[in-house]
Amino acid sequence: MSWVGFSKLLLGANAEAAAWLRRALNSNPNNPLAHLNLAAALAHLGRLDEARASKKKALELNPALTIRFLKSIPFSDDPTFREQARRITQGMRLAGVPEE
Template identity: 40%
Template structure:
């Protein structure tokens, strides 16, 4: 995929890639897409959620906790259970993300 570095919505494409890779068990690719999304829009909390999940799945707990801390810094009332409910998250994705986000230290 070719994205302009100047496209203000480029992060959304990387977010979609990260979610797809997470669900598919491709955690290295998910991590790369999430990092790119963070670079494109460092103020978007969900981008950091995806990064925390990918890092947790890769067995990198210190980095996952750092990404989770950034989520809470950007969105102090964040709860992943509430987020999943608000977007009608598919059960398989909620399970995949929930386990990882719990491991990263994000509140349910």
């Protein structure tokens, strides 16, 4: 479910992404990446208080998760994917995920 939410987020379907990520977190509330992706989706929806709460939970679970760290993960070198991933990073920044 988390990967479905991530995929929806890549496509800019923020409301659908948030719904899938919430479902994933109901199954596993200890998934920090799902919390960060939810934070990005919520930030893009303008729900900044909820986005910051989700970011806070992610960082409680794994304080090492920063924008720099996430950008260092070699998910794909496909230009379309990398452009879509920039939207996610932007949402994470809006939610207050630290750069370093």
